[in-house]
Amino acid sequence: MLYDNTFLALVFAAMNESVAFAAHNHLTCIEKAMADAKAICRAKKARLTTLRELVLELIWQNHEPLGAYQLMDMLRERYEGNVAPPTVYRALEFLQEYGLVHRLSTINAYIGCSQSQQRDHQPSFFICKECKKAMEVNTPRVTQAIREIASARQFSASKGGAVEVIGLCNSCSRNGRSPQQKDL
Numbered sequence: 550m551l552y553d554n555t556f557l558a559l560v561f562a563a564m565n566e567s568v569a570f571a572a573h574n575h576l577t578c579i580e581k582a583m584a585d586a587k588a589i590c591r592a593k594k595a596r597l598t599t600l601r602e603l604v605l606e607l608i609w610q611n612h613e614p615l616g617a618y619q620l621m622d623m624l625r626e627r628y629e630g631n632v633a634p635p636t637v638y639r640a641l642e643f644l645q646e647y648g649l650v651h652r653l654s655t656i657n658a659y660i661g662c663s664q665s666q667q668r669d670h671q672p673s674f675f676i677c678k679e680c681k682k683a684m685e686v687n688t689p690r691v692t693q694a695i696r697e698i699a700s701a702r703q704f705s706a707s708k709g710g711a712v713e714v715i716g717l718c719n720s721c722s723r724n725g726r727s728p729q730q731k732d733l
Contacts, residue, residue, distance in 0.1 A: 604640040612682040614658035621661040655713045679721035
């Protein structure tokens with residue numbers, strides 16, 4: 550059964566491992582993400598150019614997902630070269646290919662991968678509609694359940710599997726807003 554107590558305990562434990570919605574020294578997140586990116590690119594003999602590195606750094610400025618055009622505007626302030634949509638999209642494509650960022654389809658934005666060293670992890674995302682922060686959680690049992698259901702229905706999934714949940718983080722909930730059933 551998908552929603553048994555063991556499963557829910559695993560999801561809550563995974564959520565508690567994430568610092569996205571908790572007060573923390575975010576500089577450590579940025580430093581770890583940049584070090585991981587350099588190590589991954591070095592190991593795979595991929596070129597982490599100045600532009601790609603800057604895009605990744607901008608994405609990691611906080612836990613709020615950023616759209617390509619937001620990134621483009623931010624890049625114009627910090628990058629010497631030509632910044633056009635294809636340039637930004639190529640950088641994002643590279644970062645996705647090497648597992649350094651995720652694209653959140655429901656909000657058409659990008660977020661840094663907090664588990665980039667685990668290449669084949671199975672993420673789910675909790676996205677707060679108020680503060681716009683997002684939390685990545687490794688949920689292999691959710692992905693396994695999706696695969697089993699797809700297989701039972703003779704559906705061959707070729708891509709996807711990440712679950713994106715939009716709602717309110719604890720902080721925003723405490724500040725007076727609670728999600729309405731129609732919001733879910």
